[in-house]
Amino acid sequence: IQMTQSPSFVSxxxxxxxxxxxxxxxDISSWLAWFQQKPGKTPNLLIYGASSLQNGVPSRFxxxxxxxxxxxxxxxLQPEDFATYYCQQANxxxxxxxxxxxxxxx
Amino acid sequence: EVQLLESGGGxxxxxxxxxxxxxxxxxxxxxxxxxxxxxxxxxxxxxxxxISGSGGATYYADSxxxxxxxxxDNSKNTLSLQMNSLRVxxxxxxxxxxxxxxxxxxxxxxxxxxxxxxxxxxxx
Numbered sequence: 001i002q003m004t005q006s007p008s009f010v011s012x013x014x015x016x017x018x019x020x021x022x023x024x025x026x027d028i029s030s031w032l033a034w035f036q037q038k039p040g041k042t043p044n045l046l047i048y049g050a051s052s053l054q055n056g057v058p059s060r061f062x063x064x065x066x067x068x069x070x071x072x073x074x075x076x077l078q079p080e081d082f083a084t085y086y087c088q089q090a091n092x093x094x095x096x097x098x099x100x101x102x103x104x105x106x
Numbered sequence: 107e108v109q110l111l112e113s114g115g116g117x118x119x120x121x122x123x124x125x126x127x128x129x130x131x132x133x134x135x136x137x138x139x140x141x142x143x144x145x146x147x148x149x150x151x152x153x154x155x156x157i158s159g160s161g162g163a164t165y166y167a168d169s170x171x172x173x174x175x176x177x178x179d180n181s182k183n184t185l186s187l188q189m190n191s192l193r194v195x196x197x198x199x200x201x202x203x204x205x206x207x208x209x210x211x212x213x214x215x216x217x218x219x220x221x222x223x224x225x226x227x228x229x230x
Contacts, residue, residue: 033216035151042220043143043151048206054218086151090215093165095141095153 001025001089005098011106018074020101022087027067031091034063034072037100038083047072048090077103108132108219110202115224122192126224128185128202136160136180139205139214142187144198145223154200155187156214165214170196192228199223 002025012018022032030050035043045054047063050070060075074081082105087098114126128140142154155176156165164176175188185202203217 031215037151042201042222045206045216045218048208048213048216052208054206088151088153090213093156093215094167095156095165095215097151097153100150 001028001091001096003087003089003096003098005085005087005101008099008101010101010103012077012103013106014077014079016077016106018077018081018103020072020085020087020103022065022070022072022098024068024070024089024091028089028091030066031089032063032065032070033088033090034061035086035088036081036083037086043086046085074103108204110204110219110221112200112202112221112224115200115226117227117229118192119230120192120194120228122228123188123190124192124226126187126189126200126202126226128187128221130183130185130202130204133204135178135183138207138212140178140185141203141205141214141217142176142185142200143203143217143220144196144200144226146195146198149198152198156205157185158214159205159212189226192226194228197226197228199225 032050034047037043051063084102109131111129141156173191201223204219206216206218
């Protein structure tokens, strides 16, 4: 299953609402995760099951979608949110990641 | 505190072999699926292989199938990845990661805690 994220790059300001899209090449139901990765750090699981927030993740992060189209939304971008975001399907093996979306400061 | 510590990386020639290990602590190892994910320098994430908590089920990316073997020793809290017939394109930082469990279920396909990784460089 191929995962395609858009856009690949986002330039945004603190306080902006940011939306990242992930499209699966076939139906994956709600078997989707979102990760955040900061430079030099390991990825951090933000959302699983397309919309379930992992413990400790701020509520400004939300996920939606099912089937083939999914969205990660950051409602009000904070300085610590500038990072690269990856979607990943967990519907079946082989597991696959999107190519990543880099969120940078405008 | 959950800790995952990878070791075994290094420089190897194409066609060579390496064995990566991941030492786990801070949780009941055998209750969790485990996974290896790699990241080539400056590139994105690539899933490599996963194994169930009991070790009875293993899964591999097409790019490594037949060359890599994943195993675990629950008595020693250790995950191992035997990598044979290494290729230049296997060059990456290899991370082990723990399968995610919420209040109701444990998932092989989601991962929460990640180790810092071990660098594998395949070059002549």
